Each structure stands twice: as structure tokens, then as C-alpha cells.
Amino acid sequence: MSTTLRTCDSTRLDDLAPAGPxxxxxxxxxxxxxxxxxxxxxxxxxLDDPREGDLHGYREPLGLHPxxxxxxxxxxxxxKLEVDAGEGRGxxxxxxxxxxxxxxRSAVETGEVLVVLGDRWVLTVSRGDDGVVDRARRRLGxxxxxxxxxxxxxxxxxxxVDGYVAIAAELEExxxxxxxxxxxxDSPDTGTTSRVYELKREVLELLRAARPLVEPARRxxxxxxxLVPEAARVFLRDVSDHAVQAAESAESTARQLGDVHxxxxxxxxxxxxxxxxxxxxxAALAAVPTLxxxxxxxxxxxxxxxxxxxxxxxxxxxxxxxxxxxxxxFKRSGWL
Numbered sequence: 122m123s124t125t126l127r128t129c130d131s132t133r134l135d136d137l138a139p140a141g142p143x144x145x146x147x148x149x150x151x152x153x154x155x156x157x158x159x160x161x162x163x164x165x166x167x168l169d170d171p172r173e174g175d176l177h178g179y180r181e182p183l184g185l186h187p188x189x190x191x192x193x194x195x196x197x198x199x200x201k202l203e204v205d206a207g208e209g210r211g212x213x214x215x216x217x218x219x220x221x222x223x224x225x226r227s228a229v230e231t232g233e234v235l236v237v238l239g240d241r242w243v244l245t246v247s248r249g250d251d252g253v254v255d256r257a258r259r260r261l262g263x264x265x266x267x268x269x270x271x272x273x274x275x276x277x278x279x280x281x282v283d284g285y286v287a288i289a290a291e292l293e294e295x296x297x298x299x300x301x302x303x304x305x306x307d308s309p310d311t312g313t314t315s316r317v318y319e320l321k322r323e324v325l326e327l328l329r330a331a332r333p334l335v336e337p338a339r340r341x342x343x344x345x346x347x348l349v350p351e352a353a354r355v356f357l358r359d360v361s362d363h364a365v366q367a368a369e370s371a372e373s374t375a376r377q378l379g380d381v382h383x384x385x386x387x388x389x390x391x392x393x394x395x396x397x398x399x400x401x402x403x404a405a406l407a408a409v410p411t412l413x414x415x416x417x418x419x420x421x422x423x424x425x426x427x428x429x430x431x432x433x434x435x436x437x438x439x440x441x442x443x444x445x446x447x448x449x450x451f452k453r454s455g456w457l
Contacts, residue, residue, distance in 0.1 A: 127165040128152045129270075132263045134165065146178030149242075153182060156241045163241045163270040168193075170248050183242055189214050193246045196233050200330070202337035204346065212239040213348055215274060215337060217281045218330035221251040222288045227295050227319065229288060229326040234281065236274050238348050243270040245277060256280045271353045278338065278360045285331045285367035292324055293374050300381045303388070317382045324375045331368040338364045402451040409447065410440040 124145045126137035137148055149166050156162040166183075168175065176190050185193075186205045189212070192198050198216040205212045219232040232249030247254050257276035265272040299316060338361035342354040349357065417436060429435075451457040 123169045125165075125167040126152065127167070128156065128162060129165065129266050130162040131267055131269075133266065134258070134261060146182060149179065150182035153242050163243060165243050165245070165270070165273055167245045167247070167254055169246075171246055176246075179244065183237075183239060183244060184212065185237065185244075186212070189237060192216070193235055193237070193244070196235075196246075196248050198233065198235065200333040200337060202340050211347070212237055213346060214238075215278070215341070217278060217334050217337075219247070219249070219251060219253045219281055220284050220288050220327060220330050222291050224291065227292075227323060229292075229323045231326060231330055234277060236277055238270055238274050240348070241270060243273045245273065253277065253280050253284070268350060268353045268356075271349055274341075275353060275356045275360065278341075278357070279363075282331075282334070282338070282360050282363045282367060285327065286363055286370070288327055289331075289367050289370035289374065292320065292327065293370065293377075295320055296324075296374050296378050296381065300377070303381055303385045313385050314382075317378060317385065321375070321378050321382075324371055324378060328368065328371045328375065331364060331371055335361070335364050335368050398456045402447075402456040405451075406444050406447055409443045413440050 126145055126148055127134045128137060129135075137152065145166070149164055152164045156164055166179065171194055173194050176185070176193050179185060180187070180190055189203070189205065192214065200217050201215070203214045205214070214235065214237045216233065216235045219234050221230045221232075222228070223230060230249075230251070232247065232251060232253070234248075234253055235246045237244040245254055254277060257273065257280045260276045260279065261272055265276065268275075299313075299320065303313060338357070341349060342357040342361055413436060448457065
């Protein structure tokens, strides 16, 4: 686990460097006391991949609820918004799934980030987030920091949701490319079904991350929360709109992928029907000479034209003529 402490004086973030991991909670408590005494700024505590017990030192100085500590330490939380009406202004916890896209494999990788917002403090916890918190840190300018600790919550959610939108666009392009391949007459039909299911799995992975976040993001700007000032709601509303856009785009891509799969199966069925008709036509052509040869191959003494000088070539001519007529008939009907 790694810990980062930052303080904000409402215009910029400054990193604190505690002597060791055990000093971080005490440093955070001291910085929080100074911010509250000054009546401005906030403290930002960030932990990467915490284990059980790593957050106990922050429970008292930050006033964390025991259930919130459990969620932060265990992880694997569904995207949600929880409000704890504790002492003072209480706190609120937001969890979200982070996403990254491996273009070489067309694979969606997911992580997790949790944000706990309190009175002049914010705590973030990340697991496999692919640098989401670092990118959020770079987005925090002086104007955003003027809103207080909620600026960190907005920046983190903004980076997460922008990732959803970007990945939704990538998956949409992959599905469109697959659609062009399915309907292209020159495209080889190799591995299309497995490709469809691979893309469907990635689209569902994005949906599982984006769709549950829509409701918490909406509540953040629509609900009257003490820790979310009026000035921040317009920014959180923008995040909510982007979350809805990403979820709708992923759902549309999932439907498009289902249509592509249905079209591919229909084309496979038509191709199989064409193959069956061709096989049946050639079997019919082979049956005629087989029948005639089988009749004349029977060992009977009294058979028509058996002793006739031209019997053999006439039999061959009759077989050839019937085969040519059948071949022409099958050609005209499209069976060959």
C-alpha cells in the first residue's frame, strides 16, 4: 500500500511527506486541524490498494463510519452513493469502477476507486485504477480548488466517466468494423462468432461499470447535500450527463452487436442451404447413370437390347443426355 497526503489552501495542492506510513494518520489529523482553524482549504488523503487495518488510523481524525472503513479496505463495491449523517456535516461515500482499454486485444480492464468526502477533507482509495487519481490531480486548477474538497470528487468522477465515453467510442468502432466484415462478400468467414462473443463480453464489462453509476451521479447534483455546494452542482451535472451518454452508447453498441450476430447467423444459414442444394443436385446427377448402369448390370438373360450391337453406346448416350438435361434444369433454378 502507498499513501499520499496533500493539503489545499483553496488555490493549490501541496504534498506532505510523513516520516513513515504510521505517521500519515497523525499528519492528516494535524493538517485537518489547521484547515478547520483557518476556515479554508482541505486535506486530501489517498491510498493505493489498502489492506485490512490500514485505514483504522484514519477513523477517529476523519470520523469515518466503521462500515465505510470496511468498504474501503475490502473493495469490490458496486458503484453507489452513501450518505452518513454523522457529527457535523457527516460524510458521503462514492464508489465507481474505473476502466481502461487494451486496443491490441480489444479488452476492457476494470479497477475501482472510492471517494469519501467530509468537512474539509477527502479520502480516496484506488485499486487497479490505471492512474485515474493522478489524472484527476492534474485537472485540479485554482478555480476548481476554490470549491473545496468536492473538487476532488468531481475531478475523479470526471476522469472515470470520460474513460467510459472513450471506451464506448472504441467499442462502437470495433463493432462497426465487425459489421463491415460480416456484410463484405470478400471477407473470409473465420472466427466471426468468437469475435462477436469477445466484443459482447467487453461491452457488458463497460455496461457493468457505467450503468450503475448513472443514479449516484444524478443524486450528487439533484439531491440537497450539505457537502456539495451549489457552485459544484453544475459540474457534477455535467459528469452525470456524460455517465448517461456512456451508458446509452454502450447499450446501443450491445444492441448493434446482437443485430450483427443475428445477421451473421442468417448468412451462415443461407450458405448452408446453398451448400445443401448443390450437394442434392450433384447427387441427383450421379443417381441417373447409377440407376441405368445398375439395371443393365443385373444378370438376366432376357433384357431389352442386350444383344443389340449399339446397345452399349446408346445406353451411355441416354445417361449423358439425361445428366445434361438435369444439369441445365438445376442451373436455371439456381441449385448449381
